[in-house]
Amino acid sequence: MSAVAVTGLRRSFGGNTVLDGIDFDVAEGEFVSVIGPSGSGKSTLFGLIAGLDTPDAGAVTVGGAPAAPGRAALMPQKDLLFPWRTVLDNCTLGLEVQGTPRRRARDRARQLFPAFGLAGFEQARPSELSGGMRQRAALARTVLQGRDVLLLDEPFGALDSLTRTEMQLWLQEVRMRDRWTVLMITHDVREAVLLSDRVLVLSARPATIRHEVRVPLDRPRSLRTLTEPAFVALERELVSVLHEDRGFTVTDPTRSARIDSPPTS
Numbered sequence: 491m492s493a494v495a496v497t498g499l500r501r502s503f504g505g506n507t508v509l510d511g512i513d514f515d516v517a518e519g520e521f522v523s524v525i526g527p528s529g530s531g532k533s534t535l536f537g538l539i540a541g542l543d544t545p546d547a548g549a550v551t552v553g554g555a556p557a558a559p560g561r562a563a564l565m566p567q568k569d570l571l572f573p574w575r576t577v578l579d580n581c582t583l584g585l586e587v588q589g590t591p592r593r594r595a596r597d598r599a600r601q602l603f604p605a606f607g608l609a610g611f612e613q614a615r616p617s618e619l620s621g622g623m624r625q626r627a628a629l630a631r632t633v634l635q636g637r638d639v640l641l642l643d644e645p646f647g648a649l650d651s652l653t654r655t656e657m658q659l660w661l662q663e664v665r666m667r668d669r670w671t672v673l674m675i676t677h678d679v680r681e682a683v684l685l686s687d688r689v690l691v692l693s694a695r696p697a698t699i700r701h702e703v704r705v706p707l708d709r710p711r712s713l714r715t716l717t718e719p720a721f722v723a724l725e726r727e728l729v730s731v732l733h734e735d736r737g738f739t740v741t742d743p744t745r746s747a748r749i750d751s752p753p754t755s
């Protein structure tokens with residue numbers, strides 16, 4: 491059974507068709523990235539998978555049942571940590587919303603802190619954390635909800651490139667331990683290839699799945715992976731597909747691996 495199955499998904503807002511027939515499956519334990527032009531509907535797609543929005547047509551199942559709040563855990567683009575709560579109590583929020591008593595929620599959160607590089611910061615406020623630590627806290631909150639599927643919407647978008655690379659390798663490590671099923675939105679082609687088993691490329695709006703690549707590189711992947719010919723070839727393929735959509739032909743993907751260009755309309 492697929493962890494996530496998306497069939498014929500359509501979503502419009504007013505007269506603006508955003509998703510125009512999206513079909514894909516995610517297997518249990520798979521890491522799939524979704525890339526595509528800004529405004530193509532990636533966050534809209536995640537809202538539908540998270541059960542926070544309803545499609546105009548088509549269907550989404552998570553673990554074989556129709557998408558509904560609480561079936562997949564969504565980490566939104568902004569970390570949304572509450573400044574007045576301690577880091578520990580920010581991490582327990584999802585559990586508390588589910589009805590877990592605060593004490594038990596705190597015990598469970600505390601157990602994650604060492605692996606998430608947050609040990610010793612339980613009583614700190616979010617403002618005392620670095621950008622990478624904030625993202626790890628937001629991810630801890632998402633993971634703690636104990637869902638079968640994690641939806642990460644640009645989890646590292648706000649980080650500098652060094653921290654970002656460290657976080658990517660860290661995410662790979664913690665995820666290999668627990669085999670989460672992950673769907674991740676990113677604007678960074680290199681990040682998508684480094685972390686994923688498969689990368690889906692959305693077209694510009696109205697979005698369809700324009701392209702898909704499998705990433706058959708061994709794990710764990712490391713900084714060295716970034717320069718392997720197979721890695722570079724996949725990166726080049728994805729960058730070319732993305733830029734073709736915008737009428738460009740890419741000859742040197744290493745100079746244009748990011749795609750955070752302005753919305754097309």
Ligand SMILES: Nc1ncnc2c1ncn2[C@@H]1O[C@H](COP(=O)(O)OP(=O)(O)OP(=O)(O)O)[C@@H](O)[C@H]1O
Nearest residue numbers: 503504506508526527528529530531532533534535
């Ligand atoms: N609730 C809503 N009401 C009206 N329009 C919406 C709503 N949600 C999304 N949209 C529109 O849908 C389109 C796609 O937005 P979405 O945020 O899904 O794109 P995205 O690919 O995630 O963008 P980015 O990469 O910039 O984060 C945009 O034109 C946006 O204005």
